[in-house]
Each structure stands twice: as structure tokens, then as C-alpha cells.
Amino acid sequence: MILTVRRAVLAVLALAAAGMLFAWSGLFNVAASTGHWPITNWFLHWVMQNSVRTYALATVETPPPLDDPALLPAAAGHYAQGCAWCHAAPGEPQSQIAEAMTPPPPALHEWLAHVDWTDKELHRIVEHGVKYSGMPAWPSLKRPDEVWAMVAFLDRLPDMDEATYRTLAYGEAGTTPVSGDAAFDRALGDCARCHGTDGAGRSDRIPVIGGQKPVYLAASLRAYAAGERASGFMQGAVADLSVETLDRLAEHYASQTPARPQPALDANPGEVERGRVIAEAGVPIDGVPACLSCHGEGRPRDVHFPRLDGQHRDYLARQLSLFREGERGGSPYARLMTAAVHELKDEDLEAVAAYFASRGGALAAR
Ligand code: HEC
Ligand code: HEC
Ligand code: HEC
Structure with a gap:
């Protein structure tokens, strides 16, 4: 009995040694050009x-x-x-x-x-x-x-x-403008596939960036490029662009006036009204501050606080829940926002997204 166990152990060790010897000899062919044997293919799959x-x-x-x-x-x-x-x-x-x-x-x-x-x-x-x-x-x-x-x-x-x-x-054919700078045109043509050349955003999940504040846009692009704001869609899009190109793209989009149909909002008036109250007064009992204390226009710091009026509702709601879960990065100011919405309840989140989406303003249809 002891003899058989010892033999089995020795056999395993010998096999392992033979395997190592074969690997060491370099005779195993790792060339991709020869493909796998059908059985290896089947096994791996x-x-x-x-x-x-x-x-x-x-x-x-x-x-x-x-x-x-x-x-x-x-x-x-x-x-x-x-x-x-x-x-x-x-x-x-x-x-x-x-x-x-x-x-x-x-x-x-x-x-x-x-x-x-x-x-x-x-x-x-x-x-x-x-x-x-x-x-x-x-x-x-x-x-x-x-x-x-x-x-x-x-x-x-x-x-x-x-x-x-x-x-x-x-997107629709022929949306790429010609600025004369080939590298910039190529980059813009790429952004336009999702955002359009005017930055209206080709679906409710893609933000309106036309008419957004240039400082905020530039900071967001840098945050994606540095991996500080997580998005597979955007990290892929900016991966090989220079900082100069990113800044030019931010300026281009900030200067646009997006033409888009007023979105058909499926929000009821009560929800929009609740959202207005939160925007103007916050939810004191949950420690949520008034959104407009930062997002209203008119103070010098405002350049870092994005415009929300007329932004797509689905996009707003998604970003709010990412902030609330601590998953959304951005500029160094993003942590202000994380703290602001930490205790925001689901229905309040939806209401305030509906409110900002329903507003006219810089990002809204004209
Ligand atoms: C560098 C090449 C490469 C890129 C880029 C790539 N894939 Fe793949 N993908 C593969 C290979 C190779 C397999 C086969 C894996 C296997 O069979 O074990 C695969 C398998 C898959 C499968 C499973 C198919 C199956 O039934 O075996 C899906 C689904 C898939 N890829 C989706 C994607 C999507 C979506 C993207 C873009 C986000 C992507 N892939 C990007 C190489 C790539
Ligand atoms: C594949 C589609 C796609 C492409 C291509 C793309 N974007 Fe985006 N973009 C998105 C999506 C989706 C988001 C929202 C990402 C998120 O959740 O953070 C976004 C977000 C952004 C934001 C942040 C907006 C905000 O309000 O915070 C900016 C700025 C931006 N994109 C600019 C660009 C520029 C400039 C390019 C071209 C270099 C580009 N995008 C290419 C889909 C795309
Ligand atoms: C203390 C200031 C402050 C307050 C209060 C605040 N925010 Fe923000 N918010 C910010 C900053 C700063 C950013 C930009 C973060 C970044 O750099 O990416 C931001 C970003 C956002 C964004 C992302 C916009 C985009 O285009 O991606 C949304 C949505 C938002 N805030 C909604 C709200 C709502 C709703 C409230 C009220 C419940 C609120 N904020 C209160 C400072 C604030």
C-alpha cells in the first residue's frame, strides 16, 4: 500500500519534471501563425x-x-x-x-x-x-x-x-466640419459620432455639451484622459488626444448652440415642482443643500459648476446616482458635489433631474 502511494507520488513528480523540461527546451510552439489544434480550440472555448x-x-x-x-x-x-x-x-x-x-x-x-x-x-x-x-x-x-x-x-x-x-x-452623413487643421477635424469628427457637431448629444444617455461652460468641459476631458472620471465610452474617445486638442474641443463645443427638439419629458408636474423646491432650497432634513447655491449663474467660482438647465434627464439621473455612490470623479471640485448629494433619496433624485431637464436655458433647445 505504502509502496503504491510512493510510486504514484514519484510518477506525478516525474511528469511535472518532464513538463518543465519540455517548457524549458523551447520546443513548445507559441507561434500564433500556426493556430491551435482543433482539440485545443475546443478545450479553451x-x-x-x-x-x-x-x-x-x-x-x-x-x-x-x-x-x-x-x-x-x-x-x-x-x-x-x-x-x-x-x-x-x-x-x-x-x-x-x-x-x-x-x-x-x-x-x-x-x-x-x-x-x-x-x-x-x-x-x-x-x-x-x-x-x-x-x-x-x-x-x-x-x-x-x-x-x-x-x-x-x-x-x-x-x-x-x-x-x-x-x-x-x-450619425447622419456629412456632419464633420472642416477647420483646416486635419488632426482637430479628425478628433471632432470622432466626437460628433456621439455628440453631434453642435454638441446636442445623439440620445438621452449622451450629455448635451454644446453651450456648456468651457472651463468645465476642459476639466472633464482632462479627468477622463487621466482616468479620474470613469467612462469606457469617453476614456476610449480621448485616449490618444493631446491636451491642446482637448482644450480646443472644449472651446469648440462651449461656443455651440445645439439645435435639438425639446425632449418629450415623461415627468408629471408634481415631480417637476418637487424638483424646483430641491433646486432652490435643498432637502434640509437630509442635509442636501440647494443645488442653485452652486449651479445658479453669477459668481466667479461658477466656471467650475456645470450648467444643468436643459440637460438630458436620463444623463442627469445617472450622474447623480454615480455621485451618490461615490463612483463619479471629475475635476478637483467634484468632491463638493459628492458631499452635496450623499443623502439624496431616489425619488428626490428623479424629481430634481426632471426639473433641470424641463428648464429652458443655455443647454436647452432654441
Ligand atoms: C484585440 C481584439 C479584440 C477587441 C478589440 C475586442 N475583442 Fe471581443 N473577442 C476577441 C477574441 C479573440 C475573442 C474570442 C475569445 C474566445 O473565444 O475565447 C472575443 C470574444 C468576444 C465575445 C464572445 C464571443 C463568443 O461567443 O465567443 C464577445 C461578446 C465580444 N468579444 C465582444 C466584444 C466587444 C463588445 C468589444 C468592444 C468593446 C470587443 N469584443 C473587443 C478579441 C477582441
Ligand atoms: C462612443 C460615444 C462617444 C464619443 C465618441 C465621445 N463621447 Fe463624450 N460622452 C459620451 C457619453 C456616453 C458621455 C457620458 C459619460 C459619463 O457617464 O461620464 C460623454 C461625456 C462627455 C463629456 C462630459 C460632459 C459633462 O457634462 O460632464 C464631455 C466634455 C465629452 N463627452 C466630450 C467629448 C469629446 C470632446 C469627444 C471627442 C474627442 C467625445 N466626447 C467623444 C459619449 C461619447
Ligand atoms: C457645493 C457646490 C455644489 C452643490 C451644492 C451642488 N453641486 Fe452639482 N456639481 C458641483 C460641481 C463642482 C460639479 C462638477 C464636478 C466635476 O468637476 O466633474 C457638479 C456637477 C453636477 C452634475 C453633473 C453635470 C454633468 O454635466 O455631468 C449634476 C447632474 C449636478 N451637479 C447636480 C446637482 C444637484 C441636483 C444638486 C442639488 C441636489 C447639486 N448638483 C448641488 C457642485 C455642486
């Missing part, structure tokens, strides 16, 4: 599927409603920039460099029609990426809401025709 299923069950929250079309433009815009060169898109082949990867990234608009990932599983893959494959994680783990927007887009991708994809990802 099987491990990946099992891992995704288990972690999706254990760690991913129940999805929010994913049928809101406002989720799609930013996700499609990001897909065009950050995913399509690996995964292709309707009417766009993947890059030849991506084709030469091992494993090669699947063309998702065809592939996803044949696999049965649940929304939670897709969320897990897109948020955390896949080791040993080149599939990257989302740029920020603080923004599961952005990953849900991407899942909403992936859900529709298999049935999406080329024209719909192009409109979602790039």
Missing part, C-alpha cells in the same frame, strides 16, 4: 464558456430593461471605434491584423446569431474580457451601466442591416 456561465450567475446583477433605443447610439459608436476592427460589423470587415490572431475574434454580427449567451453572460464577457485570447476588459469596472448599453447593442447586432448600423455608429 469550453473552459471559457464554463467560466463565463458560472461567474455570470454568481456576480452579474439582473439586467435593467434593455429595449430603450437611447442605449444604442453610444454603444454603437464605441463598437465602431473599439470593437469592430477585431469583430467586424455589418458592412465592415475585421482588420487583417485581427484575423491573424489566435484565437481569431469572431465576426459578432454573424457569430452571435448561432450562440446562445444570455444577457448576463454577455455582460460578464464584455466587462471582464477573456484571458489568453486578446479579448480586452471594459476600460472601467465602475460602469456596469455602460456595459449594459453594449449588451443591448449586441442583442440587436445579428439582425442589424448595414444602413442601420452606419446611422447608429456614425
Whole structure:
């Protein structure tokens, strides 16, 4: 009996030593050019599927409603920039460099029609990426809401025709102006895919930046670039721009007058009125100060406090909950805001977002 145990241990040690010797010899071929054997391919994908299923069950929250079309433009815009060169898109082949990867990234608009990932599983893959494959994680783990927007887009991708994809990802044709400076024009054309050239924001989830204060816009762009404000959409968009270009973009958008239809607000008058009271007087019992003590116009410090009048409601509500949870960074002044809304209740948060969205003002439609 003792003899068999000893033999088994020796056999395991010998195998491990042989494995180390093989690895040390350099004979194992790590070349991506030769691809995997079919059995290795099957094994790796099987491990990946099992891992995704288990972690999706254990760690991913129940999805929010994913049928809101406002989720799609930013996700499609990001897909065009950050995913399509690996995964292709309707009417766009993947890059030849991506084709030469091992494993090669699947063309998702065809592939996803044949696999049965649940929304939670897709969320897990897109948020955390896949080791040993080149599939990257989302740029920020603080923004599961952005990953849900991407899942909403992936859900529709298999049935999406080329024209719909192009409109979602790039906006209406011919929106790029020509300033004469090629680098600036290229950057602005990129921003315009989500924000429009006038900064109106192509959906309720994308902020109005046209007519916003230039100092605030410039500080926000620097905060994204430095990773101090978390957003996979925006961190991807500003990653390789110089500080000078960011400042010029801030100035461009600050000088715009966004033309956009007055949003159809689904707020009742009572909610908007409650929001007005909070904006003007705060919620003293919860220690929430009057929003207008900072966000009203007229004092020198105001350049750091963004305009809220006419901003998109969904965007306002999302930022407020990010501040409340301590997840939203920004300029060095952002902590004032975190303290201001720390105790803001859900219904008050919605009311004050509805109030500012319903207001006319610098950001509102003209
Ligand atoms: C550098 C190339 C690369 C980029 C960029 C990339 N991916 Fe991937 N992706 C991969 C590879 C490779 C796999 C295959 C992983 C595997 O099978 O183990 C993959 C797998 C996936 C899958 C699972 C497909 C399946 O059923 O196996 C999804 C979904 C996905 N990617 C979405 C995205 C999204 C969304 C983005 C953009 C935010 C993105 N990917 C960016 C390389 C990339
Ligand atoms: C893929 C879509 C997309 C692209 C491309 C994009 N943005 Fe954004 N932008 C967003 C979204 C979504 C947000 C909200 C992010 C958040 O929650 O912090 C945002 C936020 C911003 C903000 C903060 C606004 C505020 O009120 O705090 C600024 C400024 C901005 N974008 C400017 C730009 C500029 C300049 C470019 C081009 C370099 C650009 N964006 C490219 C989608 C995009
Ligand atoms: C003490 C000053 C102060 C008070 C009071 C205050 N804020 Fe702010 N708020 C700020 C600052 C500073 C920022 C900009 C943070 C940054 O640099 O990113 C901000 C940003 C915001 C933003 C993000 C806007 C955008 O474009 O992304 C929203 C929304 C907002 N505040 C709403 C409110 C509401 C609602 C209240 C009242 C309940 C309020 N604020 C009270 C200082 C304040």
C-alpha cells in the first residue's frame, strides 16, 4: 500500500519534471501563425464558456430593461471605434491584423446569431474580457451601466442591416466640419459620432455639451484622459488626444448652440415642482443643500459648476446616482458635489433631474 502511494507520488513528480523540461527546451510552439489544434480550440472555448456561465450567475446583477433605443447610439459608436476592427460589423470587415490572431475574434454580427449567451453572460464577457485570447476588459469596472448599453447593442447586432448600423455608429452623413487643421477635424469628427457637431448629444444617455461652460468641459476631458472620471465610452474617445486638442474641443463645443427638439419629458408636474423646491432650497432634513447655491449663474467660482438647465434627464439621473455612490470623479471640485448629494433619496433624485431637464436655458433647445 505504502509502496503504491510512493510510486504514484514519484510518477506525478516525474511528469511535472518532464513538463518543465519540455517548457524549458523551447520546443513548445507559441507561434500564433500556426493556430491551435482543433482539440485545443475546443478545450479553451469550453473552459471559457464554463467560466463565463458560472461567474455570470454568481456576480452579474439582473439586467435593467434593455429595449430603450437611447442605449444604442453610444454603444454603437464605441463598437465602431473599439470593437469592430477585431469583430467586424455589418458592412465592415475585421482588420487583417485581427484575423491573424489566435484565437481569431469572431465576426459578432454573424457569430452571435448561432450562440446562445444570455444577457448576463454577455455582460460578464464584455466587462471582464477573456484571458489568453486578446479579448480586452471594459476600460472601467465602475460602469456596469455602460456595459449594459453594449449588451443591448449586441442583442440587436445579428439582425442589424448595414444602413442601420452606419446611422447608429456614425450619425447622419456629412456632419464633420472642416477647420483646416486635419488632426482637430479628425478628433471632432470622432466626437460628433456621439455628440453631434453642435454638441446636442445623439440620445438621452449622451450629455448635451454644446453651450456648456468651457472651463468645465476642459476639466472633464482632462479627468477622463487621466482616468479620474470613469467612462469606457469617453476614456476610449480621448485616449490618444493631446491636451491642446482637448482644450480646443472644449472651446469648440462651449461656443455651440445645439439645435435639438425639446425632449418629450415623461415627468408629471408634481415631480417637476418637487424638483424646483430641491433646486432652490435643498432637502434640509437630509442635509442636501440647494443645488442653485452652486449651479445658479453669477459668481466667479461658477466656471467650475456645470450648467444643468436643459440637460438630458436620463444623463442627469445617472450622474447623480454615480455621485451618490461615490463612483463619479471629475475635476478637483467634484468632491463638493459628492458631499452635496450623499443623502439624496431616489425619488428626490428623479424629481430634481426632471426639473433641470424641463428648464429652458443655455443647454436647452432654441
Ligand atoms: C484585440 C481584439 C479584440 C477587441 C478589440 C475586442 N475583442 Fe471581443 N473577442 C476577441 C477574441 C479573440 C475573442 C474570442 C475569445 C474566445 O473565444 O475565447 C472575443 C470574444 C468576444 C465575445 C464572445 C464571443 C463568443 O461567443 O465567443 C464577445 C461578446 C465580444 N468579444 C465582444 C466584444 C466587444 C463588445 C468589444 C468592444 C468593446 C470587443 N469584443 C473587443 C478579441 C477582441
Ligand atoms: C462612443 C460615444 C462617444 C464619443 C465618441 C465621445 N463621447 Fe463624450 N460622452 C459620451 C457619453 C456616453 C458621455 C457620458 C459619460 C459619463 O457617464 O461620464 C460623454 C461625456 C462627455 C463629456 C462630459 C460632459 C459633462 O457634462 O460632464 C464631455 C466634455 C465629452 N463627452 C466630450 C467629448 C469629446 C470632446 C469627444 C471627442 C474627442 C467625445 N466626447 C467623444 C459619449 C461619447
Ligand atoms: C457645493 C457646490 C455644489 C452643490 C451644492 C451642488 N453641486 Fe452639482 N456639481 C458641483 C460641481 C463642482 C460639479 C462638477 C464636478 C466635476 O468637476 O466633474 C457638479 C456637477 C453636477 C452634475 C453633473 C453635470 C454633468 O454635466 O455631468 C449634476 C447632474 C449636478 N451637479 C447636480 C446637482 C444637484 C441636483 C444638486 C442639488 C441636489 C447639486 N448638483 C448641488 C457642485 C455642486
